[in-house]
Amino acid sequence: MPRHLAALRRARPLTLTAVVLAAAATALAGLAVPASAATSRPLGIDVSRWQSAGASDSCAAQGIDWSKVSATTRSFVFIRATRTKAAVTAQDACFDRNWRGAVTAGIYRGAYHYAIPSAVAGSAARDARVFVSIVGRMQDAGDLPPVLDLETSGGLKPAQLATWTRTWLTTVRSLTGRQPMIYTYPSFWRSAMADSNAFHAYPLWIANWTATPSVPGGWPTYAVHQYSATGRVAGISGDVDLNVFNGSAAQLRAFAHLGTHPTTATTSSTAYRGSAWRISGYLRTSAGTPVTGATVRLYRRVGAGPWALVASTRTSSVTAWYGFTRQPTTAATYKVRYSGGTQFAASWSYPRSHTIRDRAVVSTTLGTSAIRVRKGSAVTLSGRLTRAVNGAPLPGKRVVVYQRVGAGPWTVVRAVTTSAKAARFALTVRPRVAVSYRAVFAGSYANRPSASTVRAVRLR
Known part of the structure; x- marks a missing residue:
């Protein structure tokens, strides 16, 4: 000086x-x-x-x-x-x-x-x-x-x-x-x-x-x-x-302040309206050291508009992982910002974008092998899960079959998975009283929830 x-x-x-x-x-x-x-x-x-x-x-x-x-x-x-x-x-x-x-x-x-x-x-x-x-x-x-x-x-x-x-x-x-x-x-x-x-x-x-x-x-x-x-x-x-x-x-x-970089990975480049969409990553220094317990912020831009802060979280205590879950309604671009601190430099992630689509309407069917049976006799419940618009099968999806006795509550009978090609499912029940059944698909990232019509089985 x-x-x-x-x-x-x-x-x-x-x-x-x-x-x-x-x-x-x-x-x-x-x-x-x-x-x-x-x-x-x-x-x-x-x-x-x-x-x-x-x-x-x-x-x-x-x-x-x-x-x-x-x-x-x-x-x-x-x-x-x-x-x-x-x-x-x-x-x-x-x-x-x-x-x-x-x-x-x-x-x-x-x-x-x-x-x-x-x-x-x-x-x-x-x-x-x-x-x-x-x-x-x-x-x-x-x-x-x-x-x-x-x-x-x-x-x-x-x-x-x-x-x-x-x-x-x-x-x-x-x-x-x-x-x-x-x-x-x-x-x-x-x-x-x-x-x-x-x-x-x-x-x-x-x-x-x-x-x-x-x-x-x-x-x-x-x-x-x-x-x-x-x-x-x-x-x-x-x-x-x-x-x-x-x-x-x-x-x-x-x-002299280590450089940092937030990595980013996303659920998909397409977000479905009403579905959870996630952007996540790790905050590390340029040398690969995790920056743990640090606040990172998620910014969003719609079209050519300004960047807006939409959420913040902290990186995990060991790996410095972070994640944000959104339910977007419009196409957008996101960036993650680390504001820096006493040891590490500030940084931005690379931008990640998604388009927006509506989730597909789904059809869930349910049929019974008989509608009137003796007490304790076997009844096969079967159905199929497809897209409503074009009938395309939805294989490997979880469908839950419920039952209800009289005006009582719906209770779970069993969860089944649709088959690999035709997206069919089936299970056997042995009713001892008159009972009603329905199959429910809770929805997925790209598909809306769906429930079958109610099917009743009576006793002879």
């Missing part, structure tokens, strides 16, 4: 030479990853308009060459999005260009707000809202957490500054769904924040231009270490801040 720490630089000028950088690889072994991983820790930078400075806070036409940056060992960048000056929070003149450039170059990217805290009521929340209005929710794959750059007190006492800081962080969290991180340097935190240990929930980005950083505030570890302010990187003219991530490349990928 060049120029912001100018006073600190004057107090302790430091240029990391090649010798110091070589020593840093060994010293970094004392951090929260094994010594064997020290040389493989991901390297990054942070930039602002100072790397593309034009006159009067403008952004010079010739800026950072992100294609050259991406060809170096620097795999992540934090970009200044906003700063507060003269009580006004404004966008960094080069933010849009730098943000686009980093995305195009395929570099993990984050955004930070350079704060000037104020005793004015509501200033922290206001600054946070302006920041989010510019950077968005930072829910795309590869987005690093939003950052509060805290290196000046604005004249606030430690307790006031802690309150201001907490308000900014919680406001950004509520607006983005991401857990922000804090950028600071050791002596500032220990003096201006009274070495507060109340912010451990927020990852620490520590600016300490030495091989092994001093960690203030009782943080058990840090996420990012800014170890130089005078680095040189291809594609950037002049000095640039250098950073190292305190973890592996895989951990950085997770820290």
